[in-house]
Amino acid sequence: MxxxxxxxxxxxxxxxxxxxxxxxxxxxxxxxxxxxxxxxxxxxxxxxxxxxxxxxxxxxxxxxxxxxxxxxxxxTLDAPVAARYARAEQTEVRLVADSRGHFSTDAWVNGRRVPVLVDTGATSIAFNYPTAKGLGLDLDGAEPISVATANGVTRAYRVTLASVTVGGIKLHNIEATVHANEFPHITLLGNSFLSRVDMEQQRGMLILRARN
Structure with missing residues (x-):
């Protein structure tokens, strides 16, 4: 809470x-x-x-x-007309920073809602073990790995998420890690998702745009 x-x-x-x-x-x-x-x-x-x-x-x-x-x-005034451009629409999600400058929102992972914190320093989406189990992620046969955290090296599992949706942006086959303990306390929205959207910061706001 x-x-x-x-x-x-x-x-x-x-x-x-x-x-x-x-x-x-x-x-x-x-x-x-x-x-x-x-x-x-x-x-x-x-x-x-x-x-x-x-x-x-x-x-x-x-x-x-x-x-x-x-x-x-x-x-130029001698050649004033630009080439014609095709129209394009991009789904856009705008996140407002909290008092500490963090960006958080809700994501839908395999159709289930989970609060997430945007973390460009995280290689992939990262869950703690209780959250992963609550989302129904199947860890049987998941690849065990070691990950470095602020608290040292810890055991984790590499999984692939069928879909991750933030606002109107939905991506498929997203890599994630599940830590074998209660860290991180909130799910981290890392670069396995962020690297597949366009990002821009404006006046304390983070803008995510789907790629066409």
Whole structure:
């Protein structure tokens, strides 16, 4: 119960911005640029992003560099039209840090709910033994391993989870470790899950995005 009082999170599911389909440079104003994005005019300063997801990386008297999705393109007044882009939606989960700067939420492991703490220093999802048994994880035949923890080297078991869901992000065949004792006190959401999503931190918020 103490863990639940100490750890607080706010999980928000939002669709990521849709990528613009067409971008055109209309004018340059020092470090700002007037763009026409899908027929709407947007005056952006360098570093700003339009509601359609177009980010102005740089602007000067000669050109503007924009980023749409993962593509960067240089626009000039002589060649003002960017290539057309396909629209893409990404499922997005936003986690708000608690007073200690930790990010926690609920995950669904093989269809069962469990509180988790985001830990980028953990190689995989890590359960203590009581939690694993409560989730119905089958440890018969699981590979025994040794893992290093803050309390020293301890015995654990390597397992594969059929599915792990956080918010609207669901991944399959995720590696996890089950410690043979009551450590860690809360399940750690480690890199076997985190390495398969895109992560970004903004103003005390951690954003997880599903990869298309």
């Amino acid at each position: 103490m863990i639940h009082r100490l750890l607080f999170c706010c999980l928000v599911l939002v669709p990521a911005p849709l990528w613009a389909q067409q971008v055109q440079l209309k004018a340059l104003f020092g470090s700002s640029a007037m763009l026409e994005v899908d027929g709407r005019q947007r005056l952006l300063k360098s570093g700003q992003t339009s509601p359609e997801g177009v980010r102005l990386l740089e602007a000067n008297s000669k050109f503007a560099r924009v980023k749409v999705g993962e593509r960067v393109q240089k626009l």
